Amino acid sequence: SAVISQKPSRDICQRGTSLTIQCQVDSQVTMMFWYRQQPGQSLTLIATANQGSEATYESGFVIDKFPISRPNLTFSTLTVSNMSPEDSSIYLCSVDGQGARAFFGQGTRLTVV
Amino acid sequence: TQLLEQSPQFLSIQEGENLTVYCNSSSVFSSLQWYRQEPGEGPVLLVTVVTGGEVKKLKRLTFQFGDARKDSSLHITAAQPGDTGLYLCAGRAGGTSYGKLTFGQGTILTVHP
Numbered sequence: 001s002a003v004i005s006q007k008p009s010r011d012i013c014q015r016g017t018s019l020t021i022q023c024q025v026d027s028q029v030t031m032m033f034w035y036r037q038q039p040g041q042s043l044t045l046i047a048t049a050n051q052g053s054e055a056t057y058e059s060g061f062v063i064d065k066f067p068i069s070r071p072n073l074t075f076s077t078l079t080v081s082n083m084s085p086e087d088s089s090i091y092l093c094s095v096d097g098q099g100a101r102a103f104f105g106q107g108t109r110l111t112v113v
Numbered sequence: 114t115q116l117l118e119q120s121p122q123f124l125s126i127q128e129g130e131n132l133t134v135y136c137n138s139s140s141v142f143s144s145l146q147w148y149r150q151e152p153g154e155g156p157v158l159l160v161t162v163v164t165g166g167e168v169k170k171l172k173r174l175t176f177q178f179g180d181a182r183k184d185s186s187l188h189i190t191a192a193q194p195g196d197t198g199l200y201l202c203a204g205r206a207g208g209t210s211y212g213k214l215t216f217g218q219g220t221i222l223t224v225h226p
Contacts, residue, residue: 004155033214042119042201042219043156092155094214100144100205102214104155 002027002097006105013083013112020079021108023093028073033094034066037107043092049076083112116140119202119217127225129191134200134220137184142204145178145185146214150199159187192224 003026013019023032031050035043046066047057055068069077080087090107097103118137126132136145144163148156160169162178162185169176173196175188185202202217 009153040199040219040221042216043214044216045213048213094155099161100146101158101161102146102148102156102203104157106153106155109153 002029002095002103004093004095004103004105006093006108008108009106010109011111013110015084015112017083018079018081019083019110020077021091021093023076023078023105025074025095029095030073031096032070032076033102034068034076034078035092035094037090037092039090039109046078046091080110083110085112088112117202117204117215117217119220121220122218123221123223125223125225126192128193130224132189132192132222134187134202134222135184136186136202136204136217138204139183140204140206141182142206142215143182145182145202145204147176147185147187148201148203150201156199156201189222192222194224194226197222197224 005024007022031048033048034046036046037043045058046061047055049055049068049070051070051073065081067079088111090109092107093105094102120135124132144161146161147159149159150156160176165180165182167178173190177186200220203214
């Protein structure tokens, strides 16, 4: 199994500012995934972060808005830049474990005011 | 783009009733997973089904993978208030076990005592 520590767990931010979310895994993993989730709704993949290369972004998400760092095999950050109220959401990081099981952090609940 | 249509979106039932959640796609998935998520937490894996026609049971939960590996169902017998939560189906594409997960829209289940 993989234990993922994600922080902050929640934050309230002013529009126009940026927030960096950190994700720490207790084991080395090749890929880390960043998702966005509206409360009570499904998960939408933002990007896949590989160590040593640029992140791969899904349609509708761009690096300028959601820059990602992946400095080593156990850590990644997602920044939500120039925030607007539409960015209010839950952001989750995830890794794959044995048997293609996905493990998730507890999420970061972001409110932009 | 592979899509998973999950239904119903909301279920509100009394304790002791049975229920079924469906997950359908026009695409073939190499595996399909069901997750349960509680508020303030990330999704937690319930089961993975891999073989067409496969049926797995987890106490009062029965999971089925369609013969063509395009659809799946989750059946809960004698639901209890502790079953309340967000249920998500998720499929992995192609012939690999790892990589991008496609999530259904989610089903919010509320079981009233």
